[in-house]
Amino acid sequence: MSEDWKKVDSVAKFLGEHLGRAPEVVMVLGSGLRDVASGLTDEQSLQFDEIPYWPRSTVSGHTGELRRGKLGDKDVLLQLGRVHLYEGYSEEEVVRPIRSIVQWGAKKVLMTNAAGGINEYLKPGGLMFIDDHLNLTGRNPLIGPNDDSRGERFPDMTDTYSRRLRALLVEEASRLGIEFKLGVYAGLLGPSYETPAEVKMLRTMGADAVGMSTVLEVIAARHMGAEIAGISCISNMAASYGGPRLTHDDVQVAAGRATRELARLILSVVSKL
Numbered sequence: 596m597s598e599d600w601k602k603v604d605s606v607a608k609f610l611g612e613h614l615g616r617a618p619e620v621v622m623v624l625g626s627g628l629r630d631v632a633s634g635l636t637d638e639q640s641l642q643f644d645e646i647p648y649w650p651r652s653t654v655s656g657h658t659g660e661l662r663r664g665k666l667g668d669k670d671v672l673l674q675l676g677r678v679h680l681y682e683g684y685s686e687e688e689v690v691r692p693i694r695s696i697v698q699w700g701a702k703k704v705l706m707t708n709a710a711g712g713i714n715e716y717l718k719p720g721g722l723m724f725i726d727d728h729l730n731l732t733g734r735n736p737l738i739g740p741n742d743d744s745r746g747e748r749f750p751d752m753t754d755t756y757s758r759r760l761r762a763l764l765v766e767e768a769s770r771l772g773i774e775f776k777l778g779v780y781a782g783l784l785g786p787s788y789e790t791p792a793e794v795k796m797l798r799t800m801g802a803d804a805v806g807m808s809t810v811l812e813v814i815a816a817r818h819m820g821a822e823i824a825g826i827s828c829i830s831n832m833a834a835s836y837g838g839p840r841l842t843h844d845d846v847q848v849a850a851g852r853a854t855r856e857l858a859r860l861i862l863s864v865v866s867k868l
């Protein structure tokens with residue numbers, strides 16, 4: 596077994612020892628999207644720095660903790676914060692948290708992120724349900740010898756973002772009167788935001804929103820057979836000629852607006868996942 600899978604297994608074991616049986620559902624909440632956690636009851640938590648081999652976030656706004664508890668009547672794990680390639684972490688480190696959680700036993704994964712809108716149908720503060728992605732990081736967490744007991748060498752990526760979960764999100768958002776769009780998320784390395792020319796290129800390639808996370812974690816979770824949904828909170832329109840300059844603070848504030856809608860949606864949909 597590779598050194599990295601050994602680390603994944605020790606994290607999974609640690610989670611079991613400290614948090615008990617794995618909940619079915621894990622939600623990864625990105626930058627500025629913490630409001631969802633305020634609905635949690637019967638809570639137990641672990642700080643990232645208490646967990647062996649868990650990479651710690653270096654970005655402001657990315658708190659690092661796991662919270663396990665109930666959202667409504669559903670047992671869930673919330674991962675608040677994640678690490679990114681641009682922080683200098685390797686692919687293995689970026690996906691170790693999600694691999695460990697899936698290995699522990701959570702097989703339904705809801706990924707969230709803050710993203711820049713590319714398609715004009717998106718607005719800052721809005722939500723986009725991800726129906727597919729473009730991995731433009733130039734990296735892949737599955738490079739290297741494959742451990743066939745974890746997943747296939749060449750995993751199919753056709754229905755990576757589960758139709759079933761997306762249909763539930765669409766149905767529940769419509770019922771609650773929450774606006775949303777469907778679209779393709781492009782995951783880039785960062786940390787610089789895109790140039791206007793890059794945004795044009797992304798648009799031509801079929802991207803509707805752009806960010807610096809999610810795609811590697813999704814590939815790793817898919818490889819292990821998890822059922823995955825993804826939601827982007829549109830924090831800004833991606834750079835265009837003549838548009839305002841982007842700052843991390845503005846992105847955090849707008850992500851905060853989207854997160855209130857996201858929290859409402861998640862609280863209501865979670866029991867059906």
Ligand code: HPA
Pocket residue numbers: 709710711712788789805806807830831832833834841846
């Ligand atoms: N580009 C890339 N990542 C992002 C953006 C953006 O405009 N907004 C939030 N994350």
